[in-house]
Amino acid sequence: MRVLISGASGLVGTELQKQLLALGHTPVVLVRDQVTKANQVHWNPTTGELDHTVMESIDAVVNMAGATTGKLPWTKNYKKELVNSRLDSTRTLVKAMVKATKKPKVFVSGSASGFYGDTADVLLNETAPRGAGFLADLAVAWEREAMKAPSGIRVVLARTTMVLSRKKGALGRLLPILRAGVGGKLGNGKQWWAWISLPDQARAIIHLINTGSASGPYNLTAPEPATCETLIMQLGKSLNKPTLIPVPAFALKLAFWEGAQELLLCSQKMSADRLLATGFIFEHPTLKSACDWVAAKS
Numbered sequence: 603m604r605v606l607i608s609g610a611s612g613l614v615g616t617e618l619q620k621q622l623l624a625l626g627h628t629p630v631v632l633v634r635d636q637v638t639k640a641n642q643v644h645w646n647p648t649t650g651e652l653d654h655t656v657m658e659s660i661d662a663v664v665n666m667a668g669a670t671t672g673k674l675p676w677t678k679n680y681k682k683e684l685v686n687s688r689l690d691s692t693r694t695l696v697k698a699m700v701k702a703t704k705k706p707k708v709f710v711s712g713s714a715s716g717f718y719g720d721t722a723d724v725l726l727n728e729t730a731p732r733g734a735g736f737l738a739d740l741a742v743a744w745e746r747e748a749m750k751a752p753s754g755i756r757v758v759l760a761r762t763t764m765v766l767s768r769k770k771g772a773l774g775r776l777l778p779i780l781r782a783g784v785g786g787k788l789g790n791g792k793q794w795w796a797w798i799s800l801p802d803q804a805r806a807i808i809h810l811i812n813t814g815s816a817s818g819p820y821n822l823t824a825p826e827p828a829t830c831e832t833l834i835m836q837l838g839k840s841l842n843k844p845t846l847i848p849v850p851a852f853a854l855k856l857a858f859w860e861g862a863q864e865l866l867l868c869s870q871k872m873s874a875d876r877l878l879a880t881g882f883i884f885e886h887p888t889l890k891s892a893c894d895w896v897a898a899k900s
Contacts, residue, residue, distance in 0.1 A: 603627045604659055605811070606643070606706070608691050609666030613770045614762075617804040618664065625808070630660065632667075647691040657702035662811045665711040665748070667691035671737070671865060674858040685740055688712070692747040700752050708756040708811050711748035713819065715763045715796050717741035720868045723794070725827075727873040728761070728819040737864050745819070758810045759819040763796035763872060765803050766892050768899055773837075777896075780834070783843045789851035791831025794871035796823040799886040799895060806882055813880045825874040828889045830866075836889050840897035 605622055609615045610631040619629040632645045632652075645652040647667065657663075668688040673680065692711060699705055718726050719733015732742050745759050767773060779785040798806070803822055810816045828836070838845035854862035874884075886892035 603661040606630045606660045606663045608632045621804045647694040650694050652698045654698040654701035658704045660706045662708045674861040676861045688744045709751045710758045713759045713761045763823045767800040786848040787831040789867045793869035796872040798824045799892040809882045821872045823872040827871050836893045840893035
């Protein structure tokens with residue numbers, strides 16, 4: 603396959619490229635700068651610039667572009683960037699697909715667990731209603747733009763969760779603290795954190811591209827739910843470090859404002875049943891296996 607990727611330089615995009623190449627596929631990378639490699643295509647999602655004829659040779663499009671929500675605190679201007687970076691990218695891709703004579707077969711477009719809002723202990727499958735808050739509004743708008751893809755193109759909405767990786771991503775700031783032995787739970791630690799390992803995230807995207815019956819929203823989350831406290835404790839065990847120093851909720855809110863509540867203290871207990879029903883097999887189905895993988899070379 604030839605797979606067109608937006609957000610290809612990010613954590614997931616980089617892993618996705620690696621796995622596609624290993625399987626004998628060709629990742630085609632969208633870049634804002636000057637094209638310097640054969641597999642690169644120039645675009646400017648801010649202005650809607652993308653040569654639609656690129657789509658003529660593409661089998662699948664994966665849309666992972668968007669400013670990171672992990673940059674805290676969210677200022678008013680940065681919240682605009684979070685919204686515009688996702689919606690502009692999606693609109694630009696959809697517009698190119700509409701204009702193309704020969705269209706891709708599948709469009710995997712990013713969304714996020716934020717769709718559900720804060721749901722305490724409720725187990726969330728893809729039929730759960732949208733929640734409240736900035737991230738919920740963002741996810742709903744993002745999915746709405748993706749669903750404007752032309753008829754005949756299978757649309758998969760990848761509701762992503764916390765990606766456990768060895769260097770970057772959600773653990774980028776947390777791992778050095780845990781390795782130093784001065785980490786601990788955030789808030790009371792009872793909030794549910796949906797999670798998935800980086801290899802499984804990319805594998806799931808490729809699996810959904812190849813699964814012809816897959817369409818609509820999918821929770822990209824591991825099948826073993828975990829609370830914040832459980833996840834932090836397991837990471838500590840895998841790293842052989844103590845996790846005895848908690849960070850109180852008021853301190854997180856003081857430092858990170860709205861983002862603290864919606865990202866760090868928000869509770870989302872997500873189900874992987876729909877993804878599992880497609881036949882997907884996790885490389886890291888348990889929290890221990892994922893944390894051991896993170897610790898192996900972290």
